[in-house]
Amino acid sequence: MTPERTVIRDALTDVPAGTVVTVAGWVRTVRTSKGGFSFVQVNDGSCLANLQVVADKELPNYDSEVVHLTAGTSVTATGKLVESPAKGQSVELHAEDLAVVGPADGEAYPIQPKRHSFEFLRSQAHLRPRTNTFGAVARVRSEVSGMIHEFFRSRGFVQVHTPIITASDCEGAGALFRLAADNREEGEDAEREFFGRPTYLTVSGQLEAETYACALGKVYTFGPTFRAENSNTPRHLAEFWMVEPEMAFCDLAGDADLAEDFLKFIFAGVLERCREDMEFFNTRIDKTLIETLTHVAETPFFRVGYTEAVEILSAADRKWEYPPRWGADLQTEHERYLTEEKFSGPVVVTDYPAEIKPFYMRINDDKRTVAAMDVLVPRIGEIIGGSQREERPEVLTERMSQAGLNPDEYWWYLDLRRYGTVPHAGFGLGLERCLQFITGLGNIRDVIPFPRTPRSAEF
């Protein structure tokens, strides 16, 4: 493409007025005064704002093309950047050349210059990044992904690429997608297993991450994760991205400290680096967004034991659809009460009953609870789930058997405890839930480019 192309973000901020530049992008709206000239709003995705291109009738293609420009058309424009005489933008581009690269039939183009419902835009997942909201989501998502690596690397964590295809059913993490090779030879056994054993798409990189933590000390994984649950909610996806740090020589308190520092780093960073996009979300999606994120980034998280949480809930002056009961998992209504009413902010709930948590969580001295933690945030609920891992081989074997798992199949996982075992802990953060909290978007399908949910994988 044109090597001297200027991105619109730079044109609006960095380039001195008077400079001649070439920009390239997609038309958002056109306002034409037939007697004189047209105002063409061009967006190239480099930032939320459009560049206003002013085209007058002296342009050779004015009557033939410019006045017929429609939303969605790709264009290049060359001209001088000048201070805008009108309100709405600091600079505008006075076009000396405005060329159509690819036309878009205005009658058929689905993204009209008007407000669309998110439901409709989900059916246009290939074009929705051309809207303000989804362009902003994409930029914020990218920035958050970058900051995740930044946070862990700056603290000495090593990134480990754990496998997507796995034979281990990380018990407690939900239903699995079973893999089947699709290239069988004629007459070959339909039940043939490519890997010689049943394999699945991973539900968590945790078990594999533990092996590297027990060698390199501090590690993290960041990649796609799959759950075959028939979940139909605004908080669940069949394919989502998860961040999973794992630390050797670390207990539950250290794990919770890391989770808190991590979230604060991300929230503060996104406010600083994605100012324009965040202000857009604050204006259009949730008017309390920036205030909430700022508050969360600056205030210590509340920490409360599960047992105490149940007592708080039982003492609360309200009717519960599911009355809190020691031994039962916290209901959505309970989590919302804790984060939205009792503490008005993130809450870390620790030490859950052993029966409701997976085999790998460390049994506490009271024998009835495990060193687990959930970080709950307003509106979303659980954003992080983690634990200190059971490092005592005999206790772990016992827990596996109780859970109905065959310890022999986890021989390599048990080896970590047989040879130089150490206390270790980690957690999992759902990237999309984090992005929901950051952007204020109510449906998780709107913070991932191509959402996979039951009955939906078109794009």
Place this chain on the structure above:
RNA sequence: UCCCCGAUAGCUCAAUUGGUAGAGCGAGCGGCUGUUAACCGCUAGGUUGCUGGUUCGAGUCCAGCUCGGGGAGCCA
């Protein structure tokens, strides 16, 4: 998977007690010498999600199905 709600023009929605569908935006054309989701006028555009039923007559009532949304469960 369970419980509610919904599906009408390209999009967002209207349509009294069942009486053969309207508006805004968008699009096309015209008007307006700087507009900001511009504005004004005209035009085109619909087998009311699908299948069946009740009725003289169904967008409207009933049943099933499909898809979507919200709540719950599962979890991140």
